Amino acid sequence: MELQKMAVALVACLCLLVFGATTSQAGHPAHPDPKLINPLRIMPEASSGDSVSVNNCLSWRLTVETNNKRNWNGVPEICGNYVAHYMTGKQYGYDCDAVVDIAIEYVKSLPIPRDGRSIWIFDIDDTALSNLPFFSRPDVFFGVKTDNAELEAEFYEFILTAEVPVLEATLRLYQAVVEAGIKAIFLTGSSERSADARDKNLKAVGYHTWEKLILKPDSVNTTVQVFKSQVRNRLVVQGYRIEGNIGDQWADIVGSNVGRRTFKLPNPMYYGYY
């Protein structure tokens, strides 16, 4: 009798495993018990201010990751639970690993001259380090609620703790890059006032050596994309060869002198303005 029940459940499970990729993606996002989303207890309330209706959160994420959707401000409320599951489940890690596997294969294929001019550009936030502890706060809810000056100040405090955890996949790429004789450049749009914290934080999690750590001076009023392009232009003028460039935002890898090859890590939680 118990065996019979299990058999029926098993058949149902198998049926869903087989078609899960299609059927679970086809409908509207499921709204599970919020208590299931550890460590969150509060459901999102804020609106996304999105002018295109969001019917399907898998489609929404794909348009974000492929740079079709731009200048978006906040995860649509309806996709909050979907993004929460994605970021706290295994798929986010798998996706980061898949990007880094391709990047490492590329690094190993490169002929690196021994002139010390080969560099690799690493973004910091949600590339070298993971801001997930901040974004999983109930009052941020994985990017559903971010349009808030107070939260911005608290994010800055979070950075200053210098205890932001590593993004494991990127550390793996860093190790392959250094081993190949390519120098690491950390390039971030975060304020140069956080330089000490970032320096300490990067070293603490395993990024032990680098050629430059470049932060955005408070006097620079351009967008992150323009700032990063200008920095890269300067590096190229100085004689460096940008063998690769990795970031979680398109603003990190478009513009001028983007590098011999670019890599885009996933990030469905926020949009880095061009």
Added chain:
Amino acid sequence: MELQKMAVALVACLCLLVFGATTSQAGHPAHPDPKLINPLRIMPEASSGDSVSVNNCLSWRLTVETNNKRNWNGVPEICGNYVAHYMTGKQYGYDCDAVVDIAIEYVKSLPIPRDGRSIWIFDIDDTALSNLPFFSRPDVFFGVKTDNAELEAEFYEFILTAEVPVLEATLRLYQAVVEAGIKAIFLTGSSERSADARDKNLKAVGYHTWEKLILKPDSVNTTVQVFKSQVRNRLVVQGYRIEGNIGDQWADIVGSNVGRRTFKLPNPMYYGYY
């Protein structure tokens, strides 16, 4: 008793629906009964020649769509069923619609001068028209098996029938583009010998008017990316303004004079070489 069984199955189903997005994406791809994949009866046998191991087909597709994975030749065999489900299920259509919704919002936001110089560039294969009838052939299996001169010839014959179906989302964008006073340009890497068939095919499915239909001359030996860049450069020199550019391949939307804004439709079945 029957009710009890159903209840157990229902609980198992609900459990999987709630966590489906995470769990069904986390493991290795399922291998369903091939008979379930209509209209296919034969399982894929060919190897993908992929040098990076593929552990997760969702990750694989994301790396493809985000231009992290490049120059790939054939869908990895292990992801054949996953791609088959995606392309024949509802998600592919949802994803195309999501891209086109963003593009139409952009079109409506544009100030279009009445000088007749505004153009929009449409790719044809798997953008204006859908090659799915060909790619769902058992001996092609959604791109698992494509590295074959015979298949290439048969694909050309398929094109020449001029009965390739429309990709509905793109037709919707085309209508918005024409309505906004932007002229359509169809730009394809397929041979100019197929010009009559393409002309007839496009008109038959609803693309009634265009400024130019540009095919690749057989004398051009460059890659599709270079060919399309050169054509766009020429259009700009002629005084056209490329307001938008849509394709299913990155080769369609990178290079020079890509347009004021680019849109990438999904296509996990093949890679258009740069």
